[in-house]
Amino acid sequence: MRHVISLLIENESGALSRVSGLFSARGYNIESLTVAPTEDASMSRMTIVTTGSDDIIEQITKQLNKLVEVVKVVDISEAAHIERELMLTKVRATGKDREEMKRMADIFRARIIDVTDTSYVIELTGNQAKLDAFISAIDPALVLETVRSGVCGVGRGDRILKV
Amino acid sequence: MVLSGAEIVIRCLQEEKVDYVFGYPGGAVLYIYDALFNQDKVRHVLVRHEQAAVHAADGYARSTENVGVALVTSGPGATNAVTGIATAYCDSIPMVIISGQVPTAAIGQDAFQEVDTVGITRPCVKHNFLVKDVRDIATTIKKAFYLAKTGRPGPVLVDIPKDVSMHKCEFEYPKEVSMRSYNPVVKGHQGQIRKAVQLLLEAKRPMIYTGGGVILANAAEQLTKLTRMLGFPITNTLMGLGGYPASDRQYLGMPGMHGTYEANMAMHYSDVLLAVGARFDDRVIGNPDHFAEEPRKIIHVDIDPSSISKRVRVDVPIVGDLKEVLEEMIRQLEANAARPNPDTLGSWWKQVDEWRSRECMKYKNSDEIIKPQFVIQKLWEVTGGDAIVTSDVGQHQMWASQYYRFDKPRRWLNSGGLGTMGVGLPYAMGAQLANPGAQVACVTGEASIQMNIQELSTCKQFRLPIKICNLNNRYLGMVRQWQQLFHGERYSESYMDSLPDFAKLAEAYGHVGLKIERPSDVEGALREAFARKNDLVFLDFQIDQTENVYPMVQGGKGLTEMILSAEDL
Ligand SMILES: Cc1cc2nc3c(=O)[nH]c(=O)nc-3n(C[C@H](O)[C@H](O)[C@H](O)COP(=O)(O)OP(=O)(O)OC[C@H]3O[C@@H](n4cnc5c(N)ncnc54)[C@H](O)[C@@H]3O)c2cc1C
Ligand SMILES: Cc1ncc(C[n+]2csc(CCOP(=O)(O)OP(=O)(O)O)c2C)c(N)n1
Ligand SMILES: [Mg+2]
Numbered sequence: 169m170r171h172v173i174s175l176l177i178e179n180e181s182g183a184l185s186r187v188s189g190l191f192s193a194r195g196y197n198i199e200s201l202t203v204a205p206t207e208d209a210s211m212s213r214m215t216i217v218t219t220g221s222d223d224i225i226e227q228i229t230k231q232l233n234k235l236v237e238v239v240k241v242v243d244i245s246e247a248a249h250i251e252r253e254l255m256l257t258k259v260r261a262t263g264k265d266r267e268e269m270k271r272m273a274d275i276f277r278a279r280i281i282d283v284t285d286t287s288y289v290i291e292l293t294g295n296q297a298k299l300d301a302f303i304s305a306i307d308p309a310l311v312l313e314t315v316r317s318g319v320c321g322v323g324r325g326d327r328i329l330k331v
Numbered sequence: 332m333v334l335s336g337a338e339i340v341i342r343c344l345q346e347e348k349v350d351y352v353f354g355y356p357g358g359a360v361l362y363i364y365d366a367l368f369n370q371d372k373v374r375h376v377l378v379r380h381e382q383a384a385v386h387a388a389d390g391y392a393r394s395t396e397n398v399g400v401a402l403v404t405s406g407p408g409a410t411n412a413v414t415g416i417a418t419a420y421c422d423s424i425p426m427v428i429i430s431g432q433v434p435t436a437a438i439g440q441d442a443f444q445e446v447d448t449v450g451i452t453r454p455c456v457k458h459n460f461l462v463k464d465v466r467d468i469a470t471t472i473k474k475a476f477y478l479a480k481t482g483r484p485g486p487v488l489v490d491i492p493k494d495v496s497m498h499k500c501e502f503e504y505p506k507e508v509s510m511r512s513y514n515p516v517v518k519g520h521q522g523q524i525r526k527a528v529q530l531l532l533e534a535k536r537p538m539i540y541t542g543g544g545v546i547l548a549n550a551a552e553q554l555t556k557l558t559r560m561l562g563f564p565i566t567n568t569l570m571g572l573g574g575y576p577a578s579d580r581q582y583l584g585m586p587g588m589h590g591t592y593e594a595n596m597a598m599h600y601s602d603v604l605l606a607v608g609a610r611f612d613d614r615v616i617g618n619p620d621h622f623a624e625e626p627r628k629i630i631h632v633d634i635d636p637s638s639i640s641k642r643v644r645v646d647v648p649i650v651g652d653l654k655e656v657l658e659e660m661i662r663q664l665e666a667n668a669a670r671p672n673p674d675t676l677g678s679w680w681k682q683v684d685e686w687r688s689r690e691c692m693k694y695k696n697s698d699e700i701i702k703p704q705f706v707i708q709k710l711w712e713v714t715g716g717d718a719i720v721t722s723d724v725g726q727h728q729m730w731a732s733q734y735y736r737f738d739k740p741r742r743w744l745n746s747g748g749l750g751t752m753g754v755g756l757p758y759a760m761g762a763q764l765a766n767p768g769a770q771v772a773c774v775t776g777e778a779s780i781q782m783n784i785q786e787l788s789t790c791k792q793f794r795l796p797i798k799i800c801n802l803n804n805r806y807l808g809m810v811r812q813w814q815q816l817f818h819g820e821r822y823s824e825s826y827m828d829s830l831p832d833f834a835k836l837a838e839a840y841g842h843v844g845l846k847i848e849r850p851s852d853v854e855g856a857l858r859e860a861f862a863r864k865n866d867l868v869f870l871d872f873q874i875d876q877t878e879n880v881y882p883m884v885q886g887g888k889g890l891t892e893m894i895l896s897a898e899d900l
Contacts, residue, residue: 177512178512181461182453182461185450189453226640227641230636230637231637233637234635234637236478236510236513237458237512238512239511239512331511
């Protein structure tokens, strides 16, 4: 099963490698991992997308909690939550493809944020499925490069991760 | 008061009441050694290899309730320390390791004797720190000791660049630490404990299974009291030996791969299993699927939530310090008139005693050739069962654990989790320094002892009257045993050729050496050795080369599928 784990961690050098080292040492999957400081600069928030059986997910959260610098861990996918990912796609945009690409961007409510004679950079946010859908909707031959941020997530309503 | 970083390090150790530091100097720690030189509260033990420094500090910690401290230089000093750190980590031993690092400006420049010590040790420490500012030394060391000994204990490393140890600042030792990210649970959940007590009272085939956690929590007294109140059978893992007196009737011996028949059968067929500070290791429960076949309710008390429901499903998890939890269980039992039904318990004991009557620890003694089991039995007799016994890793380790009956905690020091050959002598050094009057025996093999034999020199310098019992079978015995049983008797590289004359070697280091070849000389030699109160004596017992450790649960097999003796093969 796919899980989205959010955690708060002290913003110390090496904290990221403690988390990634834990995953590789114990053979857990990481589908994506994002990290950045929070409104409190002494703390970072990390979102990890992983897969595993219930037993493995239980061990993952316990092992994460055990890391001395980890302040709090929640599996936000246990209940209603929102996931978003940002994707920047550079595509070839010449001739009739130019119009078609613009149309696709509009359909997906993406924005074109860089324009040259031959290319666009398209910015798209959404959940993973939406990003995947966009990529499969456009002609792969036109894709010059894509970069995805990995998932960040937050619980709905009263579910708040804060110290 | 304004002090240099190095002086602050030493002052912190004084504040933590550290009496011994085990270490080895080098460029990056020269300022720290200088600060050591100028005081006499913290004594330094100069080992002959950094691995032994960490093991000795580890042995010191295992034999006391204190944190062990080691000090090493950057680069090779730190890498030599890694085996010692990992060994302590695997058995949850509280330690602080201070390592020197190249100056901050040189970090990342591939400087002389630079390694990423924090990176290398990250997977085998509870936590580690790189101190980049002299003003952080005191709080960091305070945190290191706090982390090492609270919660699930473990080694903590503090890496200090040379310039940081040279810089100066105002020194004040923090009175306390608080870390928002680290708050181990101490008190167990009342409701869970009540549930557990209820289950125990209703059990038909109860069993208590305890481990290293009891030793680490200093809770042998509470465990003994609770076990006697309940009247249940009990087993202690290799790490938990001495947690409950081995000479007591309720004690069934060790469980697991080389545990007793009765302990394994009772573990397997119990209907309520109380697990206390033990982590269902693969060497203990054998094949987890086989173990799960028999339905039973499991109560698991551990301070580390990640130990619970890791390898087996648990019905009543209790997270907390087990001393507190055991005390609460005792309180609840005292407040409750109910007791386990004596008839039900009686018939369970009848079954257990039937298993016990198989006498699985019996072995064939000999008049001609020294049997290792016999040496350990004699060692137990000669020391009145009251020695601190350290061991290395191999067959001798198992024989020591099986035939020396430990009645008290912190008397049995060995590497269970990592299984590190070479720990025996340094453990004995740490234990002897921590317990100056105690009888300290190091049970070892001719292969293991050679992994840190250079420490005979340290023993001479610090006058440590350790008694080394070398069960010399001229084989990597444990390897040979597996090759005999599981690899078609192809003894690939398990024979030790060109062994030194250990008695002479000991003499060359300035100690007493004895070579013992006949069973009739075993007891006399041991008595002579322990009578020499001020000498290290190296007893080189020439034992039966082909003796195997039994009983045995083969890897992958279930607990009830034991090989009891060579006849079972
Ligand atoms: C050659 C060889 C053969 C072996 N054969 C056997 C064998 O036959 N039988 C056997 O038993 N072992 C054997 N071992 C050892 C085995 O590998 C494990 O090291 C051992 O079984 C683990 O012991 P434990 O379960 O007591 O856990 P430990 O490693 O001692 O762990 C202690 C547990 O207690 C918890 N704890 C610590 N402090 C507290 C506290 N204050 N409060 C609550 N909980 C706490 C910890 O979180 C941890 O979960 C063998 C090892 C070797 C090298
Ligand atoms: C550092 C290290 N290397 C290898 C091993 C694997 N190993 C386990 S027991 C053993 C043989 C030990 O021989 P010895 O010390 O003579 O003890 P014996 O089994 O003969 O009693 C070996 C090589 C280990 N545990 N530790
Ligand atoms: Mg041997």
